[in-house]
Amino acid sequence: MEQKESYLYVVGLSHKTASVADREKYQLSRKELPQALKTIFNYEGVQGVLIVPTCNRLEFYLVLDDGKNPFDLVEKFYLSNNINTTDIEKYFYTFTLPDVTRHLFRVICGLESLVLGEYQVQGQVKEAYSIACEAKTCEKVLHKLLHAAFRAGKNVRNSTSLGSGKQSVSGVASKIIIDNLKKSDTIAVIGVNENTKILTGELKGAGFSNLIFVNRTLYKAEIMAEQYGGKAFSLEKLDKALADSKAVFTSTGAPGYIINNDLFDRLILKKRLPKLIVDMAVPRDVDVSSIADDINYWDIGRLQDYLARQILTQHEDIPIAENIIEDEVLLFQAWTEMQNNNILEPYAEKFELVRQELMKEFKELMSDRAFSNLDRFSRSLIHRLQSTFTRALVNNKDK
Numbered sequence: 160m161e162q163k164e165s166y167l168y169v170v171g172l173s174h175k176t177a178s179v180a181d182r183e184k185y186q187l188s189r190k191e192l193p194q195a196l197k198t199i200f201n202y203e204g205v206q207g208v209l210i211v212p213t214c215n216r217l218e219f220y221l222v223l224d225d226g227k228n229p230f231d232l233v234e235k236f237y238l239s240n241n242i243n244t245t246d247i248e249k250y251f252y253t254f255t256l257p258d259v260t261r262h263l264f265r266v267i268c269g270l271e272s273l274v275l276g277e278y279q280v281q282g283q284v285k286e287a288y289s290i291a292c293e294a295k296t297c298e299k300v301l302h303k304l305l306h307a308a309f310r311a312g313k314n315v316r317n318s319t320s321l322g323s324g325k326q327s328v329s330g331v332a333s334k335i336i337i338d339n340l341k342k343s344d345t346i347a348v349i350g351v352n353e354n355t356k357i358l359t360g361e362l363k364g365a366g367f368s369n370l371i372f373v374n375r376t377l378y379k380a381e382i383m384a385e386q387y388g389g390k391a392f393s394l395e396k397l398d399k400a401l402a403d404s405k406a407v408f409t410s411t412g413a414p415g416y417i418i419n420n421d422l423f424d425r426l427i428l429k430k431r432l433p434k435l436i437v438d439m440a441v442p443r444d445v446d447v448s449s450i451a452d453d454i455n456y457w458d459i460g461r462l463q464d465y466l467a468r469q470i471l472t473q474h475e476d477i478p479i480a481e482n483i484i485e486d487e488v489l490l491f492q493a494w495t496e497m498q499n500n501n502i503l504e505p506y507a508e509k510f511e512l513v514r515q516e517l518m519k520e521f522k523e524l525m526s527d528r529a530f531s532n533l534d535r536f537s538r539s540l541i542h543r544l545q546s547t548f549t550r551a552l553v554n555n556k557d558k
Contacts, residue, residue: 173217276321
């Protein structure tokens with residue numbers, strides 16, 4: 160049976176193409192992912208789909224039949240959920256091979272993150288992949304792509320300094336809180352997830368012990384309080400938690416504001432406003448339309464200027480990381496070119512690895528121009544040898 164041609168794409172938006180406010184209406188929560196995956200997977204011409212939501216991006220990785228437009232399918236999904244898409248072309252980007260591979264590898268290595276080298280994004284991609292596997296919306300190409308991406312991420316972190324230090328947005332948020340508060344001050348942490356756990360670990364390590372954990376499900380807040388020390392409140396007691404706190408860190412998956420103007424008004428009457436609020440949620444947890452001027456408020460968008468000053472030493476390792484990524488892109492490209500060749504598909508990556516190893520042996524002996532010419536020649540030679548070998552085996556089999 161002849162295998163159907165497939166084409167790999169990514170359609171998405173990020174902090175580089177849209178503000179926090181512009182991303183909010185398109186964002187999908189973890190709970191929404193399984194149904195979103197199944198909805199898109201059932202569209203005609205879709206062979207596979209993976210959705211990657213993080214604090215700073217939302218991306219749809221699609222394997223489609225020939226002739227299918229990936230952007231149209233994503234817009235169809237939003238329209239089916241009654242979301243206005245008049246500005247979608249302004250904020251969303253689309254990549255195909257080999258750019259889609261390079262893009263995902265850069266994302267998972269932290270090169271596309273708000274914080275250069277952010278390690279948290281790899282865990283978020285792994286979780287998205289796990290959800291897609293459970294929903295059975297990943298096929299061969301996506302499985303291969305994700306495993307290649309995880310390998311690229313591991314190689315970059317082992318070979319560079321990009322994964323060292325506070326390289327997650329939550330880690331940087333903890334620095335803002337630590338720099339602005341006394342260790343005796345009380346901090347309210349709203350939500351139970353990877354963001355809040357990273358932040359709490361950083362605060363405990365810095366000597367902060369007066370913590371209040373708030374969550375819609377009380378027992379999850381109680382687990383955090385038991386693990387890190389502190390008090391646990393349900394969301395119904397948010398007023399008291401905020402009134403008792405000098406700083407607030409909030410990161411939930413709530414569809415609307417959990418800290419609204421009415422709540423601020425009640426705190427003003429008590430003269431118990433927090434001095435600092437860090438809002439990591441998308442959509443945002445805090446309604447800032449009438450927020451008091453004396454509250455130091457940070458959302459992901461405001462963090463951009465601050466984070467730019469933190470990205471200094473890691474820049475030196477970017478060329479090393481990009482070289483590792485390019486090698487991995489070529490490995491995946493070698494496999495995709497042979498994925499429908501039952502004879503050579505199992506060996507395609509091995510051929511490319513041998514070629515890369517030999518090229519590295521000669522790199523120091525040649526000029527950049529000569530090396531580039533040899534690189535093109537070696538790839539052409541591999542392709543011709545593979546084609547000749549395949550034809551010879553097929554012809555011998557027919558005799």
